[in-house]
Amino acid sequence: MNVVEASGLGKRYGRAWALRECTLEIPAGRVAALVGPNGAGKTTLLNLAVGLAVPSAGAVTVLGGRRAGSPAALDAIAFVAQDTPLYKSLSVADMIYVTRSLNRRFDQPYAKARLDELGIPAKRKAGKLSGGQQAQLALTLALARRPRLLVLDEPVAMLDPVARHDFMGTVLAAASADGVSVLLSSHVLTELERVAGYLILLARGQVRLAGEVDDLLAAHGQPSLEELAMAYLRESPSAVTR
């Protein structure tokens, strides 16, 4: 099964195409990384996949043919948006209550145990938590929904290296232990090295490269994901603007 299938997918804001002719199939059961420079269309693609945005062209389905944004898709996908938006004036306990109310499944013991482990007090207001704690809270709330697909938009961009490492550790644990498929976007390549099994390279609204990381590295003769991406993005600027 594919967690995301897009065919001819495009999204236009005004006259500018944020994403164009995007056709891809992201397989289930692994961590897929969506990589590209700022403005490449990563957030647009993720918004389309979670149903926040409506395609201007083409179609996108998730989790084996469910329409993006449909009740069945919303039920099975947890999304953590860029800068991990939370209700800043609500306490951590209230955020748990709100998320539990809004979803069919919510693993309260998991959420409680996880926040205890992280040392995040339940009575603290979400807005008073550190950036790393807010990101961990948003991720915990998402994982407690027991999703089949976890979508993360630039999850570590705002975090310091330690918080970044811890965050990715939580994501990896969920992916390997619970079999959650993960789709995450990032322009920070170093952190993806140890987590990503599948890579999608986006530039200027178009898919440049997509495939299993190992296959891509072997095919392009590059030693690391970072160098592969760099080489590909630098290779031919003209090809990118085409």
Added chain:
Amino acid sequence: MTARTMPARPDGDDARLRPLPWRRMAGLTWRQHRIALAGVAVLLGALAVWLWTAGSSLHSAYAAAVACHPASSPACTNLIVAFNGSATNKIMGSKGPGGVLLQLVPALIGAFVGAPVLARELETGTFRYAWTQGFGRWRWALAKLVLLGVVLAAATSVFGVLVSWYFQPYAGNGQQAPGLYQNSPFANLFSLREVTFPAWTLAAFTIGTLAGVLIRRVVPAIVATLAAYAGLAFAAGSFLREHYLTPLATSSLYVNLPGASTAWTISQWSTKDGRFAFAGNPPDSLVNQFCSSVPPDKIGPLGFAPCLAQHGYTQWTSYQPASRFWPFQWIEGGWLLALSTFLIAATVWLVHRRAA
């Protein structure tokens, strides 16, 4: 027979997935908006205490004036003067700021409770959290707006009962004792009664929510809400309300009509020989020609009317009798409720359709 490679999914497809129950939104809405709702409670509570204090003294002044016998005695005259003074001059009287202040309540609720409901989500980005939960975004928006709208309407309708109690001495149960001040129930506080006050509050609230989803910024949405509410309230009071029912017209001298001072005069005009002569005050030429002898203290359309009547002019007055108060309340409440329903539908549709 082909073997299944995938286990059957317990959560199935769209058709089999039952929506989450609406009641899930109640506790959530309370937690998110308790500060705004507490603000409304404090505002209405403080105004209620103030209205109760002002109303109690007005009611006791009224009771004293009505109970006084004989009515022509100097003591009774003093009581009547005292009541008239508190009815017209006190903060809540027709000359006081109270009515204006109360008019602001729906605007404040619309601006500070209604506008931020969606504008804050859109401004801070939390809509990306809320709209990707299992509840679904349009149901989330509808549940929130209806819950908050019902709570606000209930609170303000209770407050409207208090306003009506306050107003009782002005109307004097239809027939005011001689000399006591009375006022048309249409003249002031009309939009602050049991039916109209919650209706205006609901309209302001829904204007706020729509402004919020359109503008996506809290402060500009608040400003837009205040402007839109002010425009609507002004249009309703100045142009719409008098047309809810066709006004009655009378050619009898208006002052002599029973209940005249509690009726709402819409317009006056005069005819001669069955044809329109002039509207409102008689033109100077006519006055100089026929009525130059009318004493200055009788000047005005009513003052000249008896004089002009002798010269074949008939004065007409169109008015809304005070007995139409409740029909007018329900008409105003009805169209405001229809407007609010439409605005909620538009807001929910925009939430449903709006791309991130």
